[in-house]
Amino acid sequence: DTGVSQNPRHKITKRGQNVTFRCDPISEHNRLYWYRQTLGQGPEFLTYFQNEAQLEKSRLLSDRFSAERPKGSFSTLEIQRTEQGDSAMYLCASSRGQSETQYFGPGTRLLVL
Amino acid sequence: EDQVTQSPEALRLQEGESSSLNCSYTVSGLRGLFWYRQDPGKGPEFLFTLYSAGEEKEKERLKATLTKKESFLHITAPKPEDSATYLCAGIRGGGSEKLVFGKGTKLTVNP
Numbered sequence: 001d002t003g004v005s006q007n008p009r010h011k012i013t014k015r016g017q018n019v020t021f022r023c024d025p026i027s028e029h030n031r032l033y034w035y036r037q038t039l040g041q042g043p044e045f046l047t048y049f050q051n052e053a054q055l056e057k058s059r060l061l062s063d064r065f066s067a068e069r070p071k072g073s074f075s076t077l078e079i080q081r082t083e084q085g086d087s088a089m090y091l092c093a094s095s096r097g098q099s100e101t102q103y104f105g106p107g108t109r110l111l112v113l
Numbered sequence: 114e115d116q117v118t119q120s121p122e123a124l125r126l127q128e129g130e131s132s133s134l135n136c137s138y139t140v141s142g143l144r145g146l147f148w149y150r151q152d153p154g155k156g157p158e159f160l161f162t163l164y165s166a167g168e169e170k171e172k173e174r175l176k177a178t179l180t181k182k183e184s185f186l187h188i189t190a191p192k193p194e195d196s197a198t199y200l201c202a203g204i205r206g207g208g209s210e211k212l213v214f215g216k217g218t219k220l221t222v223n224p
Contacts, residue, residue, distance in 0.1 A: 004156075031210065033210070033211075033212075035212075040216065041216055042117075042200055042202070042214030042215050042216050042217055043157065043200075043202075043212070043214050044214070045211035045212060045213070048210050048211065055210070056209060056210060056211060058211070091156055091157070095210075098210065099144045099145050099204055099210070101147065101159055101162050102147075102159075102212060103159055104149070104156035104157045104158070104159075105156050106155055106156045107154075107155070107156045109154070
């Protein structure tokens with residue numbers, strides 16, 4: 001069990017650029033989640049996948065955000081035309097099944113200049 | 114709307130001084146209540162899951178309890194390495210899998 005991994009760990013970009021983050025869940029976990037956390041706040045849910053199907057999306061996930069999990073293994077989160085308000089820690093988590101513990105990765109810290 | 118509120122926002126303790134953190138929730142049909150620990154710049158680290166009122170779980174100096182309206186994280190004889198932000202989250206009934214988090218309690222334990 002190697003844990004959830006995320007890449008890159010840090011990303012600095014200029015406003016208007018596109019960025020993509022990757023998440024590799026714990027093997028055998030079929031559920032994968034994306035959250036966003038800003039300073040002094042708890043994580044906020046963005047979206048979740050069961051295998052390759054995206055089953056739930058938050059209203060926070062504007063049309064500039066897209067997430068995929070094409071083969072039911074790793075996932076990518078893309079932000080198009082980044083804005084300064086997108087600066088945050090993007091967290092990925094995975095779980096074995098419904099209502100089971102979600103294990104988080106180390107996060108990707110995004111700074112939009 | 115589902116809500117999780119944690120108190121206090123920050124807590125300073127002396128090493129060995131026991132205390133409790135509070136997590137009150139209004140989560141429709143709560144299916145699970147989770148406690149995580151988060152160190153600066155890192156992802157949340159899982160501590161406990163509680164599924165029903167009256168349930169208790171312990172791990173080293175930490176003990177989590179759950180009632181129908183709130184959960185407590187009791188810290189007994191804390192050490193400086195227990196310093197972190199402690200996050201509480203609920204998962205609602207009805208098929209949603211999203212965790213609803215509180216803002217956390219930042220705990221500092223002084224030697």
